[in-house]
Amino acid sequence: PLKSIAKLATIASILAASFNVFAEPIEIKFSHVVAENTPKGQMALKFKELIEQRLPGEYVVNVFPNSQLFGDNNELAALLLNDVQFVAPSLSKFERYTKKLQIFDLPFLFEDMAAVDRFQQSESGQKLLNSMNRKGVVGLGYLHNGMKQFSANDPLTVPKDANGKKFRIMASDVIAAQFDAVGAIPVKKPFSEVFTLLQTRAIDGQENTWSNTYSMKFYEVQSHITESNHGVLDYMVVSSNTFWKGLPADKRAVFKTSLDEAIALGNKIAAEKDNEDRQAIIDSKRSQLVTLTQADRQQWVNAMKPVWAKFEDQIGKDMIDAAQAAST
Numbered sequence: 001p002l003k004s005i006a007k008l009a010t011i012a013s014i015l016a017a018s019f020n021v022f023a024e025p026i027e028i029k030f031s032h033v034v035a036e037n038t039p040k041g042q043m044a045l046k047f048k049e050l051i052e053q054r055l056p057g058e059y060v061v062n063v064f065p066n067s068q069l070f071g072d073n074n075e076l077a078a079l080l081l082n083d084v085q086f087v088a089p090s091l092s093k094f095e096r097y098t099k100k101l102q103i104f105d106l107p108f109l110f111e112d113m114a115a116v117d118r119f120q121q122s123e124s125g126q127k128l129l130n131s132m133n134r135k136g137v138v139g140l141g142y143l144h145n146g147m148k149q150f151s152a153n154d155p156l157t158v159p160k161d162a163n164g165k166k167f168r169i170m171a172s173d174v175i176a177a178q179f180d181a182v183g184a185i186p187v188k189k190p191f192s193e194v195f196t197l198l199q200t201r202a203i204d205g206q207e208n209t210w211s212n213t214y215s216m217k218f219y220e221v222q223s224h225i226t227e228s229n230h231g232v233l234d235y236m237v238v239s240s241n242t243f244w245k246g247l248p249a250d251k252r253a254v255f256k257t258s259l260d261e262a263i264a265l266g267n268k269i270a271a272e273k274d275n276e277d278r279q280a281i282i283d284s285k286r287s288q289l290v291t292l293t294q295a296d297r298q299q300w301v302n303a304m305k306p307v308w309a310k311f312e313d314q315i316g317k318d319m320i321d322a323a324q325a326a327s328t
């Protein structure tokens with residue numbers, strides 16, 4: 001009799017699994033470091049909505065914003081431990097997994113977001129999505145935020161204005177070299193600490209997009225923002241090989257199309273926020289906008305562009321050429 005009970009139990013669990021009657025939905029975690037009213041925040045919520053609508057009862061997607069679950073220092077490690085299934089760090093934060101993505105940090109490489117987009121969608125850009133496969137990280141798509149601006153507690157008009165000042169940077173050696181090039185002091189810190197560092201004047205400035213500067217209220221603790229558009233801050237949505245390849249093929253296809261749609265929405269929001277949040281900061285009058293003349297901007301270009309040569313071997317000259325071609 002014990003044997004037949006065991007047999008029945010096995011049959012019941014097989015039935016339950018195949019009809020998904022008693023089975024709990026599988027929890028998927030998406031962790032990120034920004035606010036919800038941002039391109040990435042909205043993209044993640046759209047992804048949740050689409051998955052739960054298309055695979056009801058099978059998956060729930062829980063989104064953790066604002067470094068609540070994991071922050072800059074541990075989100076990729078957590079991904080590889082399968083403690084989280086999706087993250088979308090900025091392209092500057094993958095250095096430990098590949099040197100190739102450093103291309104996106106080269107100052108004054110991309111003319112504007114359209115150029116960034118053309119490069120990402122090109123064959124070279126798409127190839128970079130696979131640059132971390134051997135480390136167990138799968139690139140599923142690029143997501144935009146926008147071009148970066150400098151902010152500080154003094155107007156930064158020409159490079160010498162940055163001399164001796166401390167700037168918070170993301171953990172990127174290229175960005176460190178960019179600030180070194182103007183005699184500034186780069187300090188690598190996680191995103192979650194930036195507001196307090198600025199508020200307490202432990203650091204003098206930072207660089208970020210209009211969206212991040214607005215949503216994190218950096219403009220309330222920085223007297224000036226220089227409209228420099230000197231680099232790009234975009235993301236790669238990634239999962240782990242183990243999780244992604246472990247999904248049944250039909251489910252994986254739903255995940256991929258849902259992700260693509262969520263990213264398309266995120267990109268649309270990124271373009272809108274770039275203008276809206278810039279304007280909201282100007283209207284707040286908390287922070288003053290510094291606009292650069294062409295001659296002033298050229299000084300920044302001249303000071304920072306030599307950084308490219310230092311990283312050319314790691315990134316690959318062919319990649320840099322392809323990125324430049326996207327701007328012309």
Ligand code: LMR
Nearest residue numbers: 033034090170191208212
């Ligand atoms: C930063 O650290 O400044 C950004 O990468 C935050 C983000 O994810 O947009």
